[in-house]
Amino acid sequence: VIHVALLVAAKDLRVELRSRVLLWQVVPFGVMALLLCGLALGPAHAGNSSAGPGLFYLVILLVVLLMVNRSQAIERSSGTRSSVATLGLDPAGVFLGKSLALAVELWATGLLLWGGAVLVLHTALHGSLVALPSIVVTLGALAAAGTLYGALTGGADTTATLLPMLALPAFAPLLIAGERSFSDALHGGGLWQWWVIVVVALVAYLGVGILLYGVLEES
Amino acid sequence: MMKQFSQRLLGPVTLVLLALTIWLGLWVTPPDKIQGQLARLVYVHPSVAWVALYVSFGTATIASALYLWRRTRSMTMDRIAHCAMEVSVVFILLTLITGSIWGRPTWGVWWAWDARLTSTAIMAVLELGYLALRRANDDPMLRARRSAVFAILAAINVPIIHFSVDWWKTLHQGATVFTANRTLLIHGIQAWTLLISFVGFTLLFFWFLRARYRLEVRRESQSQVQLDEALLARQREGAVP
Numbered sequence: 001v002i003h004v005a006l007l008v009a010a011k012d013l014r015v016e017l018r019s020r021v022l023l024w025q026v027v028p029f030g031v032m033a034l035l036l037c038g039l040a041l042g043p044a045h046a047g048n049s050s051a052g053p054g055l056f057y058l059v060i061l062l063v064v065l066l067m068v069n070r071s072q073a074i075e076r077s078s079g080t081r082s083s084v085a086t087l088g089l090d091p092a093g094v095f096l097g098k099s100l101a102l103a104v105e106l107w108a109t110g111l112l113l114w115g116g117a118v119l120v121l122h123t124a125l126h127g128s129l130v131a132l133p134s135i136v137v138t139l140g141a142l143a144a145a146g147t148l149y150g151a152l153t154g155g156a157d158t159t160a161t162l163l164p165m166l167a168l169p170a171f172a173p174l175l176i177a178g179e180r181s182f183s184d185a186l187h188g189g190g191l192w193q194w195w196v197i198v199v200v201a202l203v204a205y206l207g208v209g210i211l212l213y214g215v216l217e218e219s
Numbered sequence: 220m221m222k223q224f225s226q227r228l229l230g231p232v233t234l235v236l237l238a239l240t241i242w243l244g245l246w247v248t249p250p251d252k253i254q255g256q257l258a259r260l261v262y263v264h265p266s267v268a269w270v271a272l273y274v275s276f277g278t279a280t281i282a283s284a285l286y287l288w289r290r291t292r293s294m295t296m297d298r299i300a301h302c303a304m305e306v307s308v309v310f311i312l313l314t315l316i317t318g319s320i321w322g323r324p325t326w327g328v329w330w331a332w333d334a335r336l337t338s339t340a341i342m343a344v345l346e347l348g349y350l351a352l353r354r355a356n357d358d359p360m361l362r363a364r365r366s367a368v369f370a371i372l373a374a375i376n377v378p379i380i381h382f383s384v385d386w387w388k389t390l391h392q393g394a395t396v397f398t399a400n401r402t403l404l405i406h407g408i409q410a411w412t413l414l415i416s417f418v419g420f421t422l423l424f425f426w427f428l429r430a431r432y433r434l435e436v437r438r439e440s441q442s443q444v445q446l447d448e449a450l451l452a453r454q455r456e457g458a459v460p
Contacts, residue, residue, distance in 0.1 A: 148368075148372065149372075152352065152365050152368060152369055152372075153355070158351075158355045162348075162351060162352065162355050165344075165348050165351055166348040166351075166352060166369065169341045169342075169344040169345045169348065170372065170373075170375075170376075172341050173338075173341075173376075173379060204375055208368075208371065208372060208375075212287065212368050212371070215287055215364050215367075215368060216364065216365060216368055
């Protein structure tokens with residue numbers, strides 16, 4: 001399973017590296033959304049670091065939707081899904097691989113947006129550094145959930161509208177837990193109660209994905 | 220025996236129990252010392268929420284799990300899951316509406332960003348998403364598989380809703396009927412009214428489910444007849460010299 005996961009992750013990341021969609025489309029969108037958040041708050045409030053964690057995760061959610069669509073689009077081109085199916089790869093490995101690739105892409109984008117939040121939204125650097133591990137885990141959970149929801153909506157005519165409708169409510173607890181752990185890190189509070197939610201969500205999504213991804217890919 | 224009950228008695232028994240709930244809830248039980256007449260919503264709101272979250276959504280989740288398990292996989296399970304989820308949407312919206320009616324005079328607002336309310340609203344959106352997902356897929360097998368997986372994913376939200384009043388400091392009150400150590404918090408005629416309400420609304424769910432299931436079976440057979448007729452018409456067109 002691990003071998004298959006690494007193969008699939010390497011394939012997805014290689015496709016991303018060659019197409020550079022992440023670099024030229026997703027990252028600029030995320031940076032623009034972060035700047036717009038600052039503009040929407042206005043100069044009097046944009047420097048108020050208490051809004052930073054929430055806005056950071058809001059932008060992350062928008063970016064995740066784009067990335068999940070992108071991750072599924074790779075599989076959508078004619079014959080890809082069937083040719084992958086004929087290889088007889090373990091579906092659990094495929095799920096883990098796609099989640100890992102999405103997580104790596106999210107970590108890279110999240111790092112840039114984290115820097116943006118420090119610069120534009122004035123979140124305190126020390127607190128933001130303390131929050132980094134929780135951000136890494138939250139983005140991992142979002143990647144696992146996103147891969148599952150992407151597979152659920154993939155191939156449908158209405159994927160573009162269906163994915164946000166299904167995924168955003170499911171992402172909400174992660175958004176809340178991630179935002180609270182980031183805020184707690186900024187204010188020097190205890191992180192653990194929010195960490196628990198994120199870790200449980202990560203384990204739950206990975207568990208469901210490992211068990212049921214094969215069912216979604218059945219032809 | 221069960222079949223006979225569901226065919227003949229389910230509807231009348233449900234109506235009698237709900238009528239009894241209304242009579243006991245509005246006329247027989249006394250008003251609350253602090254909340255006055257407003258407390259009568261307790262005979263509706265918890266029962267509706269019970270059906271929405273545990274009975275109907277639970278039925279949908281179990282049927283979905285049974286569909287995914289190869290040994291029990293059948294379109295009957297998919298139909299049950301679909302119909303139960305539709306009924307659950309009705310009940311969860313009723314839960315939010317009755318809660319809101321209670322919240323306005325008590326908290327001063329129709330809606331509060333409370334953990335229980337927010338997680339229930341998320342559940343309502345997830346259930347609507349389930350129905351949207353079903354409409355987005357034409358292939359019955361693909362639709363059944365995807366919606367079954369989605370129902371199981373959505374079930375992750377149920378324990379969050381259930382324990383939200385314990386995990387977070389919320390406006391929403393904690394357990395109404397039992398305390399954490401299973402001590403009854405409500406007594407006498409009020410307890411009986413609440414029990415009748417719970418049974419009545421649970422039976423109402425099964426009545427709705429049965430009716431919706433039968434409708435779905437008829438709709439599917441009608442679609443099949445229409446498809447057969449269309450194919451036959453095409454064949455005739457092809458046969459014309």
